[in-house]
Amino acid sequence: MKRIAQWIFKAFNAFDWPLLALVILMAVLGMTVMHSAVGGTDWRFSDQLRNFLIAFLFLWITALTPPPMLMRLAPYFYVVGVVLLLGVEFFGETSKGATRWLNLGVARIQPSEMLKISVPLMLAWYFHRNQGSLKIIDFFVAGVLLAIPFSLIVMQPDLGTALLVFVSGFCVIYFGGLSFKLLVPIAALMVTGIGGLMYYEDVICQPDVDWVLLHEYQKYRVCTLLDPGSDPLGKGFHTIQSMIAIGSGGVYGKGYMMGTQSHLDFIPERTTDFIFAVYAEEFGLYGGIMLLVLYGLLIVRGLAIAMRAHTQFGRLLAGAMSMMFFVYVFVNVGMVTGILPVVGVPLPFMSYGGTALLTLGVACGILMSISRYRPVRQ
Incomplete structure (x- = not known):
């Protein structure tokens, strides 16, 4: 008792x-x-209620798991997540023009969701392991660890999830010691790009203009935002x-x-x-x-x-x-x-x-x- x-x-x-x-x-x-x-x-209401109960159960289980255990599991979660993303790339199911799902027989999953957690887990593990002796090469390696799942998710394509994975991973890199001075040129480039996009909207939003890096529907989403x-x-x-x-x-x-x-x-x-x-x-x-x-x-x-x-x-x-x-x-x-x-x-x-x-x-x-x-x- x-x-x-x-x-x-x-x-x-x-x-x-x-x-x-x-x-x-x-x-x-x-x-x-x-x-x-x-x-x-x-x-939909009853399904959402069930979803909340399942989410609360996983919240409780995760809260009971001590950080050292999470740290030991981090590399395995990351590797499994990347392997599943590769599985989506080669064997994934397509719906509404996007290949984001993987059928495991017993369940149909969206592996990209897993990377929202496993990427920051992996990067936090990496920086914790190398704390006190960080070099430029360590930030490069962290960038590669982030770029691999980000690129695979963008290819599905799933820009929203890719953005969330990128931000959560980048925050770990920044909090890990990345110099703010390195972000100034990136910020300046983004501001210049947005300004140019708005200025040349009438030209670049024409149907025959190919944006190369973006899919056609993503191009129209940006152009629709502008007008x-x-x-x-x-x-x-x-x-x-x-x-x-x-x-x-x-x-x-x-x-x-x-x-x-x-x-x-x-x-x-x-x-x-x-x-x-x-x-x-x-x-x-x-x-x-x-x-x-x-x-x-x-x-x-x-x-x-x-x-x-x-x-x-x-x-x-x-x-x-x-x-x-x-x-x-x-x-x-x-x-x-x-x-x-x-x-x-x-x-x-x-x-x-x-x-x-x-x-x-x-x-x-x-x-x-x-x-x-x-x-x-x-």
């Missing part, structure tokens, strides 16, 4: 309670908005309708389940990528600010865990997980409000989907594991 009581105490002691409170609050809010988006409790009205019933439909929904919500919103744009099917993908438009129409500006504050608290809590971590591995990994949440929110809200191209990034704890929720649950579990870990002093 005493052993059972100790196990129960250990199991519940694994939680970081401020972080858990935020996750539960956002899960409740997410299910509330999903109920409105589907217009009741149909199969949604150029194809209001085609490529620009998603952006225009989501902006109308957000604007029609006003300051206070239309009220729960009272959104006309969503319930009259004007918002495409309203349960997945564009669920923020449903939320903003019904809860307005105040509701949108409240949601962003909740995300901000989640990110701040993750960064606080990173600052208090007892190992280099924990600091780097917690920092990467926190910034991954930031990119999720920034990219999704940006594409729904028309300031970023549509790249298919879900809104954390709000968008429908089991794989993304599982990834978020594991990420929160990693933060909790790092938060509760205390090294045994010899």
Whole structure:
């Protein structure tokens, strides 16, 4: 009986309670908005509830796994993830023009989701192993470790997931000691490129212009962002309708389940990528600010865990997980409000989907594991 009581105490002691409170609050809010988006409790609502329960189970299991164990498993997770991506490249299943899934017989998986966790795990392991003796070559090796899965995911093509994998991995490299001075030329090049893109929009967005590095649909997504009205019933439909929904919500919103744009099917993908438009129409500006504050608290809590971590591995990994949440929110809200191209990034704890929720649950579990870990002093 005493052993059972100790196990129960250990199991519940694994939680970081401020972080858990935020996750539960956002899960409740997410299910509330999903109920409105589907217009009741149909199969999507029940599936999402099941997805939350599975994600919470994996969160708990990960929180119970100490960081040293995660560190030992990191290279294996990375290698398995890259092998599965290669499997997608040669044996993957194609759907809607993209080859992102791998059929294992017993299940159909999307390996790129796994890399959102395994890439920062691997890089945090690498920098922890080489701390105190970092050289330029170490940053080059880290760049290669990041470039391999990033390139394989871009080839699928899945630019949204590739972006999340790249940012989470790059944050580990930057937090690991990459000089800020090296980023200035990259930032200058990006600003110049965006400025040139906007200036020469009329020329480079012509149908006969090939962008070489991007697929045709990716080119049109960028051009539609610059001028949604150029194809209001085609490529620009998603952006225009989501902006109308957000604007029609006003300051206070239309009220729960009272959104006309969503319930009259004007918002495409309203349960997945564009669920923020449903939320903003019904809860307005105040509701949108409240949601962003909740995300901000989640990110701040993750960064606080990173600052208090007892190992280099924990600091780097917690920092990467926190910034991954930031990119999720920034990219999704940006594409729904028309300031970023549509790249298919879900809104954390709000968008429908089991794989993304599982990834978020594991990420929160990693933060909790790092938060509760205390090294045994010899």
